Amino acid sequence: MQVLKFGGTSVGSVESIKQVIQIIDSHRQNGDHIAVVFSAMGGVTNQLIEIGRMATSGETDYMELVRRIEDRHFNVVKALIPVKEQSKIFANVRGIINELEDLLRGVSLIRELTLRTHDLITSFGERLSTTVITECVKSRGIPAQYCDARQLIKTDAQFGHAEVNYTLTNQLIQDHFAKSSDRSGAPVQMITGFIGSTEKNETTTLGRGGSDYTASIIGAALNAEVIDIWTDVNGMMTADPRKVPNAFNIPTITYAEAMELSHFGAKVIYPPSLQPAFARNIPIRVLNTFNTEHKGTVVSRTADRRQYTITGISSIDDIALVNVQGSGMIGVAGVSAKLFGILAAHKISVILISQASSEHSICFAIDPRGAENVKAVLDAEFAVEIEHGHIDNITIERDLSVIATVGEGMKKSSGIAGKLFSVLGKNGVNVVAVAQGSSEINISVVINKNNLSKALNSLHNIFFQSEARVLNLYLVGTGLIGRTLLKQIFDQSEFLRSEKLLKVCVVGMTNTKKMLLDPQGVSLDDWRERLLTEGVTTSLPAFVERIKDYNLPNSVFIDCTSDKDIVQFYDSLLDANISVVTPNKVANSGPYSEYRRLQRTALNRGVKFLYETNVGAGLPIINTVQGLMTSGDRFLKIEAILSGTLSFIFNTFRPGTSFADVVREAKEKGYTEPDPRDDLSGQDVARKILILAREAGFPLEPEDVTITNLLPQSCLDAPTIPAFFEELERNNEYFENLLRDAEIRGEKLRFVASFENNKATIGLRPVGLDHPFYQLTGADNIVSFTTERYKDRPLVIKGPGAGAEVTASGVFADVVSIGSYLA
Numbered sequence: 001m002q003v004l005k006f007g008g009t010s011v012g013s014v015e016s017i018k019q020v021i022q023i024i025d026s027h028r029q030n031g032d033h034i035a036v037v038f039s040a041m042g043g044v045t046n047q048l049i050e051i052g053r054m055a056t057s058g059e060t061d062y063m064e065l066v067r068r069i070e071d072r073h074f075n076v077v078k079a080l081i082p083v084k085e086q087s088k089i090f091a092n093v094r095g096i097i098n099e100l101e102d103l104l105r106g107v108s109l110i111r112e113l114t115l116r117t118h119d120l121i122t123s124f125g126e127r128l129s130t131t132v133i134t135e136c137v138k139s140r141g142i143p144a145q146y147c148d149a150r151q152l153i154k155t156d157a158q159f160g161h162a163e164v165n166y167t168l169t170n171q172l173i174q175d176h177f178a179k180s181s182d183r184s185g186a187p188v189q190m191i192t193g194f195i196g197s198t199e200k201n202e203t204t205t206l207g208r209g210g211s212d213y214t215a216s217i218i219g220a221a222l223n224a225e226v227i228d229i230w231t232d233v234n235g236m237m238t239a240d241p242r243k244v245p246n247a248f249n250i251p252t253i254t255y256a257e258a259m260e261l262s263h264f265g266a267k268v269i270y271p272p273s274l275q276p277a278f279a280r281n282i283p284i285r286v287l288n289t290f291n292t293e294h295k296g297t298v299v300s301r302t303a304d305r306r307q308y309t310i311t312g313i314s315s316i317d318d319i320a321l322v323n324v325q326g327s328g329m330i331g332v333a334g335v336s337a338k339l340f341g342i343l344a345a346h347k348i349s350v351i352l353i354s355q356a357s358s359e360h361s362i363c364f365a366i367d368p369r370g371a372e373n374v375k376a377v378l379d380a381e382f383a384v385e386i387e388h389g390h391i392d393n394i395t396i397e398r399d400l401s402v403i404a405t406v407g408e409g410m411k412k413s414s415g416i417a418g419k420l421f422s423v424l425g426k427n428g429v430n431v432v433a434v435a436q437g438s439s440e441i442n443i444s445v446v447i448n449k450n451n452l453s454k455a456l457n458s459l460h461n462i463f464f465q466s467e468a469r470v471l472n473l474y475l476v477g478t479g480l481i482g483r484t485l486l487k488q489i490f491d492q493s494e495f496l497r498s499e500k501l502l503k504v505c506v507v508g509m510t511n512t513k514k515m516l517l518d519p520q521g522v523s524l525d526d527w528r529e530r531l532l533t534e535g536v537t538t539s540l541p542a543f544v545e546r547i548k549d550y551n552l553p554n555s556v557f558i559d560c561t562s563d564k565d566i567v568q569f570y571d572s573l574l575d576a577n578i579s580v581v582t583p584n585k586v587a588n589s590g591p592y593s594e595y596r597r598l599q600r601t602a603l604n605r606g607v608k609f610l611y612e613t614n615v616g617a618g619l620p621i622i623n624t625v626q627g628l629m630t631s632g633d634r635f636l637k638i639e640a641i642l643s644g645t646l647s648f649i650f651n652t653f654r655p656g657t658s659f660a661d662v663v664r665e666a667k668e669k670g671y672t673e674p675d676p677r678d679d680l681s682g683q684d685v686a687r688k689i690l691i692l693a694r695e696a697g698f699p700l701e702p703e704d705v706t707i708t709n710l711l712p713q714s715c716l717d718a719p720t721i722p723a724f725f726e727e728l729e730r731n732n733e734y735f736e737n738l739l740r741d742a743e744i745r746g747e748k749l750r751f752v753a754s755f756e757n758n759k760a761t762i763g764l765r766p767v768g769l770d771h772p773f774y775q776l777t778g779a780d781n782i783v784s785f786t787t788e789r790y791k792d793r794p795l796v797i798k799g800p801g802a803g804a805e806v807t808a809s810g811v812f813a814d815v816v817s818i819g820s821y822l823a
């Protein structure tokens with residue numbers, strides 16, 4: 001024997017009822033005897049409740065709503081039953097509607113709606129749907145029979161939420177089905193869900209999840225091999241897909257897990273109503289009427305071997321937390337007994353409880369709508385304790401959510417809680433309260449409501465690892481470096497996803513003109529077009545505000561500009577748990593206190609501030625210095641060529657050619673700063689040596705760097721970039737002379753930065769053949785570190801230190817390292 005149950009959406013329309021008939025038919029073809037339980041057509045129960053309310057308050061237009069309900073059922077008959085059979089069924093439906101109307105007239109006369117009458121009114125939903133669908137099924141030649149559950153399910157008289165008398169009920173069900181199997185009844189029994197009756201035959205209803213309950217009672221009484229709950233989704237999911245787009249189906253789940261998940265908001269089934277089936281160890285399949293190929297979820301005593309330690313994550317989006325605390329609670333027996341006794345007496349349902357072992361406080365979560373009432377009740381009941389100072393004021397915290405991480409796999413498995421708190425911490429989600437039962441299959445955390453989506457997504461991401469972790473990127477600057485970075489991400493995304501389990505998603509981008517934000521991610525093959533057509537006028541404060549509002553997990557802000565104004569946002573971004581990656585040197589080369597502040601904020605917030613490309617582009621220079629510092633080395637001297645542009649210029653310029661043209665070429669090759677005056681004035685190198693000295697542990701200020709200027713004053717004074725180039729042309733002879741003088745001595749010109757004895761200096765230096773910097777070619781950089789550990793022979797890093805590809809890849813590597821860190 002199999003039991004099938006169809007919910008409101010499954011029987012909500014002509015189309016869906018066609019599906020239902022097909023499903024029933026396919027069972028029949030297997031020759032099975034089946035019991036099929038129906039809910040009311042989607043929305044009808046609520047309409048009946050509204051009709052009852054209107055009738056009680058004397059509003060006469062409730063008849064209009066009754067007509068609508070009637071029409072919906074008539075339409076099903078018209079669509080699915082041959083015309084010549086229709087009139088009998090219309091009469092049948094009309095008869096039921098007449099009964100409802102009579103009842104409503106009575107209610108409207110006495111203006112009173114008892115729970116008993118309320119149950120009777122709502123029973124019409126299931127009676128109508130089951131009547132009509134039975135006729136549709138029969139007209140397809142399927143041997144079906146309407147069965148009013150009031151004949152089978154006997155309850156007490158607690159209207160609204162009646163208790164089932166199982167002894168009587170089981171007997172009635174077994175007797176009824178014995179008839180259907182000995183062929184005096186049809187093999188397909190079509191049963192009204194949700195309703196029962198008292199021994200005096202008064203109609204009752206079974207409360208929340210009522211039709212599932214009916215199916216479960218019948219399944220248990222008949223010891224069914226399986227109960228199929230047909231819904232409109234593909235079974236239970238690892239999280240609510242409306243909040244976590246990456247959520248996926250759970251093929252098998254245990255009763256206990258299903259209970260925990262549904263308590264915390266997973267609404268596909270309501271397991272308490274399936275209790276009779278659980279008790280008899282009958283598996284429940286949750287299936288999709290609209291996707292019958294899908295295997296859905298099987299709920300049973302044991303689950304299949306799992307790929308993941310946890311099974312699902314669910315949440316209650318809005319709760320309030322009540323705190324009861326005070327020194328008088330420590331070691332005093334009975335305080336919690338009294339507290340929970342009061343709550344029980346006032347029928348206050350508690351969602352979660354947490355008490356620290358200090359016994360100084362107990363907090364519990366409740367529905368926020370009842371919070372004021374709870375406070376008033378507790379204030380009154382604990383008035384004496386409060387007056388004597390044994391209990392402090394009872395407080396309520398609002399705008400909170402609770403997230404439950406559920407899974408049998410967590411039992412006796414260490415590291416789950418660590419992972420959970422670590423991922424929340426790295427994403428700046430503050431945990432307000434925690435509860436874990438000793439069953440170890442649920443860890444619940446209370447967090448601020450505004451972090452709910454971020455917390456759910458980052459937990460889902462971390463626990464369901466085969467799904468790639470998502471890094472959400474916001475890019476400022478789509479110039480040379482920014483656009484090269486986007487191209488590299490695009491080219492590499494498949495590799496990152498399959499080999500590193502990292503999904504890099506660019507969710508925002510801006511330049512000086514347009515900004516575009518899309519939390520779903522901007523596809524990187526047509527970003528230019530989208531930015532141009534969908535982008536809005538840039539406003540950096542607005543861009544940053546939106547980033548904070550989105551509050552996405554694993555967010556990284558990338559500054560690919562050389563702008564001074566952007567760096568003022570770094571601190572607040574880091575403070576909002578958003579990592580920052582940048583090739584822009586401005587933030588790290590301003591006042592030392594600012595540099596330290598950013599380091600501190602990142603550290604305190606557990607996020608990253610990375611800027612490997614501030615020195616030597618993609619060359620691993622900053623990482624090397626940081627590594628040496630972390631391991632306790634001490635820096636004695638730094639000597640370096642840190643400008644790709646100046647390297648290139650002095651390796652390329654020959655007397656008799658145009659110096660300005662060589663600078664132009666450096667710019668075209670992507671070596672220069674957006675404003676090449678920064679390179680030629682020495683400003684760019686000054687910033688780099690300052691940053692290196694700071695990384696090496698020396699708190700230098702910008703004015704501590706002495707620049708021996710290379711340019712004639714007129715070049716320095718040039719107000720615009722074109723004017724600067726004109727000045728370079730005018731001073732060609734000056735540069736030729738510099739070069740010639742060096743060449744006569746067999747030397748080469750190198751723009752060298754050094755740091756020693758707390759002093760940083762930079763300037764043009766002729767170097768001879770024996771100098772390690774002599775052989776440098778192209779736009780290469782070279783850095784030589786003399787430290788306590790590298791004293792006899794310095795540690796040297798050398799290679800291309802400027803250019804779009806090497807810089808963007810350095811930025812990219814920083815970004816990816818954040819992905820690994822967050823994992």
Ligand SMILES: NC(=O)C1=CN([C@@H]2O[C@H](COP(=O)(O)OP(=O)(O)OC[C@H]3O[C@@H](n4cnc5c(N)ncnc54)[C@H](OP(=O)(O)O)[C@@H]3O)[C@@H](O)[C@H]2O)C=CC1
Nearest residue numbers: 477478479480481511512560561562563583584674802803
């Ligand atoms: N080239 C190299 O080898 C290296 C460069 N770097 C650093 O990389 C950074 C970027 O350089 P590069 O790509 O060449 O510069 P570009 O001039 O090519 O690009 C700068 C981008 O930033 C945008 N931008 C500037 N100011 C703002 C603002 N206030 N708001 C929004 N967007 C803004 C520009 O917008 P728009 O397009 O509208 O003008 C442009 O898209 C610089 O800091 C540089 O020092 C670091 C190491 C090596």
Ligand SMILES: N[C@@H](CC=O)C(=O)O
Nearest residue numbers: 643644645672673802
């Ligand atoms: N303009 C710089 C680029 C890297 O910071 C250089 O020439 O080195």
Ligand code: NA
Nearest residue numbers: 612615617619
């Ligand atoms: Na570097």
